[in-house]
Amino acid sequence: MLQVENLEVCYGQSAVLRDVSMSVAKGAVTCLLGRNGVGKTTLIKTIMGLLKARRGNIFWNEREINRLLPEERARMGIGYVPQGREIFPFLTVEENLLLGLEVLKHSKERKNNKSIPDFIYELFPVLRQMLSRKGGSLSGGQQQQLAIARALVGNPSLLLLDEPREGVQPSIVLEIEQAIRIVKQQKETGIVLVEQSVEFAMEVADSYFVLEKGEMIESGTTEDMNLATLQEYIAI
Ligand SMILES: Nc1ncnc2c1ncn2[C@@H]1O[C@H](COP(=O)(O)OP(=O)(O)OP(=O)(O)O)[C@@H](O)[C@H]1O
Numbered sequence: 001m002l003q004v005e006n007l008e009v010c011y012g013q014s015a016v017l018r019d020v021s022m023s024v025a026k027g028a029v030t031c032l033l034g035r036n037g038v039g040k041t042t043l044i045k046t047i048m049g050l051l052k053a054r055r056g057n058i059f060w061n062e063r064e065i066n067r068l069l070p071e072e073r074a075r076m077g078i079g080y081v082p083q084g085r086e087i088f089p090f091l092t093v094e095e096n097l098l099l100g101l102e103v104l105k106h107s108k109e110r111k112n113n114k115s116i117p118d119f120i121y122e123l124f125p126v127l128r129q130m131l132s133r134k135g136g137s138l139s140g141g142q143q144q145q146l147a148i149a150r151a152l153v154g155n156p157s158l159l160l161l162d163e164p165r166e167g168v169q170p171s172i173v174l175e176i177e178q179a180i181r182i183v184k185q186q187k188e189t190g191i192v193l194v195e196q197s198v199e200f201a202m203e204v205a206d207s208y209f210v211l212e213k214g215e216m217i218e219s220g221t222t223e224d225m226n227l228a229t230l231q232e233y234i235a236i
Pocket residue numbers: 011016034035036037038039040041042043083
């Protein structure tokens with residue numbers, strides 16, 4: 001479904017990604033592993049169209065999308081939950097969720113779909129209780145749940161999740177992990193999951209990629225995963 005080929009991405013003159021390739025199958029969970037600062041967020045932002053590659057190509061369902069804007073990529077079915085969540089703090093939880101429907105505005109789906117699907121509240125029951133609260137008044141973990149929910153409201157074919165467990169209290173981490181499992185079971189939305197936990201990657205992912213200093217150094221299916229080797233790759 002998604003194919004990244006020989007990507008080079010620079011900040012100013014310094015190349016942060018070099019010759020990076022990655023492929024993501026429809027409906028699969030693909031884990032992107034790597035230490036801090038190796039370029040994982042840069043890769044996700046480039047896939048989303050928020051950064052421009054100097055070289056290389058990105059294909060979505062075999063169509064080259066290098067020059068498409070982030071909103072065009074979103075309308076094609078790529079959902080994005082940035083690191084640090086970026087919900088709208090002064091809007092209510094409900095308003096934040098309704099914004100997720102915006103990506104469907106040109107699609108037929110929108111005509112039948114003007115409210116938040118129940119599925120969202122089944123994944124994150126806490127959000128139903130907090131619909132009228134301002135997003136900014138939620139805890140960090142609840143904001144992460146809101147950010148994931150908002151992206152899922154747009155019914156993406158692929159969800160880019162950048163370190164969704166980072167800075168989140170352990171009880172909510174468990175809820176987020178469970179939500180990822182449920183989304184995977186439903187097989188409608190594939191996930192690219194940026195992760196630091198090899199254990200969780202091994203449990204949930206179908207395949208994995210490891211970035212090191214801007215280069216893709218290892219990839220494979222989860223059955224090929226060697227926990228000890230991968231832990232070494234991401235150990236600080
Ligand atoms: N806007 C920017 N301008 C210049 N350099 C940047 C910018 N954003 C990131 N970098 C650098 O690019 C490199 C890759 O950063 P990136 O955030 O993609 O890594 P990461 O693997 O996602 O790390 P983390 O796990 O800490 O989020 C780092 O050395 C970082 O300092």
